[in-house]
Each structure stands twice: as structure tokens, then as C-alpha cells.
Amino acid sequence: MHAIGIDIGGTKIAGALVDDDGVIVNEARVATPTGSTQLIEDTVVDMVTQLASGRLVEGVGVAAAGFIDAAQSTVYYAPNINWRNEPFQSRLSARIDLPIIIENDANAAGWAEFRFGAGRLVSDMVMLTIGTGVGGAFVTEDRLFRGGFGAGAELGHLRLIPDGLPCGCGQHGCLEQYASGRALLRMANEFADAGGIGQALAERRSISGILSGHDVAELIGEGDGGALAALRQLGNWLGQGCATLGAVLDPQLFVFGGGVAQVGELLLEPIRHSYLEHLPARGYHPEPEFRIAELVNDAGVVGAADLARVSARRTVPRNRA
């Protein structure tokens, strides 16, 4: 049986028809319509209709950034789209004759890694998606953790530094302010300002007046001392965050996704080092593994499709499942 996964991003909407093994059979992609949320709904309906055509489909999973309720139906709040308490599941259900669930995009990506990617051999894992911000997902005893209200595992807003840098969530010192792509750029700019090992970063910045993620990634690839030092700083903060998460969740595996994680071992090495330094009761606790996500761009659609399948096959009442 197939399921359909849709991933509504800030710039594009991706859709895929996915088989039982997490393999994409057919896919579609369009720019996210701007202006009215009705256009987004229309786009999703068209995409599902097109992907389902001539196929037996078990369910549809729609992933988006934001707080989704525990019933996987209402978007409480979406940062990229003007949704506030949006009953998106019932709006889609009125137009699509298939079981539909709505899921947080980081949860969908984490579930995909757990089922088909870096986490397929463990029962408990934490995934951190390092993009512009930091997304989180947590699988415990083979189940995706959502929390009582559906908005759990917002790991990017774990408080790392009391009275630290202000965060978009309204608080201060969140992990996201120290371990996101945006944080890496801030650190790279600080090295550029300081001179010394930051010289190449400063030269790159002087060309266009601004350092881009692409600039930093390129310098990391060239082994530039300043860019690597900024990356190490980021890894150090991530390791501290993981040590705190480890004390609560005790996962066997931490998985890192998102653009910044594509540097691989260069990021994992400082994370491991910092994790061990900050781990409570070090030496008396089994050490988890640290790995890079495997599904990269497809994780959102593959995870959303598989979660739709899990939901469609659930035969016991929700509160006993």
C-alpha cells in the first residue's frame, strides 16, 4: 500500500507517493503560494489528487512547521504561514476522500530517520534539524513523542543560557540561538570581526558586504581556520544541549539533519567531545551514538507519509494506542 506525504515549507511545497519501505514512487514540487492560505489548501488538494491518481492510497500526511494539536488536525500556530488555530485537517478532509493527518515538520523528518534512515536500528533517538532555526523530534520506545498537547519536543527552545540571547519564541538563551544555521553565521561574523584566523571570512564578507551560509560552507570545505572554529563553537553548544537532553531522555542515538549537518564528521567530532564533557555521571553511563541524517531532502515527505500510514492502521482507540 502507498501513502502520500506533503511537506509545506516556507518556499516550496513538496509531495510524494511513498511505499511501505519508505521509497518514493512519484513526487511533485511547487513554489509555496504567497498571499492567501486558501491557495496553499488548493495546492495541497491538487497535489494529493495528482499523486493518488490510479493508486490505492492508505492515507495522507501533511507536514508543516508549527504547533500541531495532539489529534494531528489543527495547526495552533505556524511561523511561515498565516495559520492561527487553523482546522487544516477538516478543511482538507472536506475535499479529499482519504484519512488525513497534520504533523509538525521536524517530527515528520525525525520519524523518517527512525523508520528508514540513521535511526532504523534503535528504539530511542533524538533528532535535531539544524536549519535557519533548530527543529527537534524524539522517538521513545519506538513511538514518536508528541506531548500531552501535541507541541512537545520543541528541542530548539531548550533553555541553554539563563538570560542569554533573545529568541524568536519570546524567551532568552534557547539552544536555537547557539546551534542553528543563523547562529553559525553570527559566530562566523564574530571571527571575521576579530581578525587573525577570521581573515578569510572577513575577505569573503568584504566582497558582497554580507557573509552567506554558502560562503561559510565553502570555507569550511577549504579547511579555513576561522570557519572551522565557528563550526566547532556550534558543535560545542550542540554537545551541551545533547548532554542536557540525554539526562532527560536517555536516547541510544542523536541524529543531526538540516543544511549545516551536511559537513558530517567535522560537526560530529566537537559535539561528541562537548557531550562527554557535560554529561552528568560521566563514565557510569553508556554513551549514545551521534550520526548525520541519511534522508536529507526527502525526510519530511517520507516521514509524513509513514505517520499517515501508522495513523490509518491504528485499530485501538487513540488514548489506548
Ligand SMILES: [Zn+2]
Ligand atoms: Zn526560543
